[in-house]
Structure formats: C-alpha cells, structure tokens
Amino acid sequence: MWRRFGFIRQLKLNLVKFIRLRGSPDEIAKGVALGIFIGMTPTFGLQMPIAIFFAFLLKENKLAAALGVWITNPVTAPIIYGLQYESGRLLLDLPRARLPELTFESLKAMGGEVLLPLCLGSLIFGIACGALAYALTLRAVPLFKAWKIPRWPRPRGLHIHRRKGD
Template identity: 25%
Template sequence: MNFKRRMRYMYIKMKRMKDNPRRLARGLALGVFLNFLPTFGTGFFIALIVARFVRANVVLACTASLATKWCIPILYAINLKVGQTVLGMPSETLTTLWTKVAELDLSGLLSLGKPFILGSVLNSLVVSYLSYFVFISIFMVLKRMPLKN
C-alpha cells in the first residue's frame, strides 16, 4: 500500500469513528500520557482501566499506548534531561549513564530517580495536554468534513 493510499485509509477510519471528539482526544492524550511514565510494561492495562474511569475512548487510549512504545527510550532520556534541568543538577552524558549501568553503580543510578520522576511527570502533563487540544481540533474538523468516495 503506498503512502497516499495509507493516509486515505487512516482518514476514513478516523472519520468513521462514532464517538464524541472529546472522548477520542481524551483517549489519545491518555495513551500518550502513560508512555512518559515508567509503567514497566503495564501501560496498556492502565490505559484500559483509566480510559473507562475518565470516559475516554478505550480503543484509542490502548492504541496510542501501544503505538508509541517504540520511542520509550527516547522519552525516558528526555524525562531525565528535563528533570535534571528543573532541579538544577548537572546533566549526565550518555557515556556516564552507561558506565554506571555497566558497573552496577546503584547509588549513582538511584541519584537519577528524582530527576527522572520529576521529568516524566512534567513531560507527561505537558505533552498530553498539548496532544489533547491538537487531536480535539483534528477530530472536530474531521467530523464536519464530508466523506468522499
């Protein structure tokens, strides 16, 4: 399937979703939110439960949670950098982090816990908030556009 055809297919699938645009956007934002947090492989199940609780689209919450799993190492590195910046800590280089892991320097790794958690909370709040408003705009526009054959 070529790119143009794939985009059209995705457009039609999104257009045919019968749920409220707010619920759809809430589901996507929830899935994105959970990927910044260290859920240790349970993000899909957390998305499933929380989506029902906050009245979000369960399918989109789980899909967004699974679709962005590939970028978790990048997100976790960003979490650490943001946390270190907010706390005013010196930024660890990737080589230094790898050395701590290789040498099993637990005290050095544990010192990164606070900036990592702070960064993951801040990043998840900011990115999910932004993604909610971006996707609610997209879904509202899609609902108004006629579906062409």
C-alpha cells in the same frame, strides 16, 4: 502497487480507524490526552494496559487512550526519555549520571539518580503533551469525521467479481 508502500498504507489504515472512533470529539480528545500522558511515563511495555485501565476508571474512550500511548514506540522512546531525563535533571540541579559497571547493586544505587529526574521530566512532558493533544484532537476530530478518504487503489488487472451469496 500497494505492496510497495506498506508503511504509507498502514498509516492510512490507522487514520481510518481513528476517524471511525465512536464518541463525541470531547470523549475522543480526552482518551487521546490520557493515552499520551500515560505514554510519556517511564512504564514502557505496560503503558497500554495502564491507559486502558485508567480510561475504564475515568470512563473515557479506551481505544483513543490505547492509540495515544503509541507516542512512545521503539523509535521515539529513546529520544523522549532522554529529553525527559535531561529536563528533570536540570530542574533538580543534579549532575549527569555516569554509567558504572552493570551489576544489580550499581543499578540499584543509581536508581535515584536516574529515576527521580526521569519521573519529574515525564510528569512535565506528560502534562504539556496531554494538554496539547487534547486541544489539537478536539479540533481535528470534526474535520477528520467530515473527511472522505478514498479507497486504496487496487492493482490493475486483478478485478475480483463477487456474486451475491458468496
């Protein structure tokens, strides 16, 4: 049965890992907030090493920071980066960038049109989402730690008996 629900099982396992994080709720919340802030930056592919590096420097929970980075993943990144670009573009009052033919020179010239609004938008989203994540995680960690998660049901008929010493 559990093989049919691999995605749900993976979510449950990640929740169990999150619950078992060591540290005070404040330390875990700061790590998650840092990870989400870094996850909102346009450094896709380098976010996890950056988050762990800054968590090490700031003496925050490294695993919580690494988990927070996953706010941007291949599914959510286009949506998040699109919203950040549009927010930054509107704040800077810039026209929407047109995609020319893909040559190195055209991409280099377009960098300021795309990168500046994206960085501004990511800074705004990073601060807002990091603060929200800190507040929510700070309140959720004590609840999660008190929550007893039942074991995943085993398939019927496959009872494995273990002996001492095996």
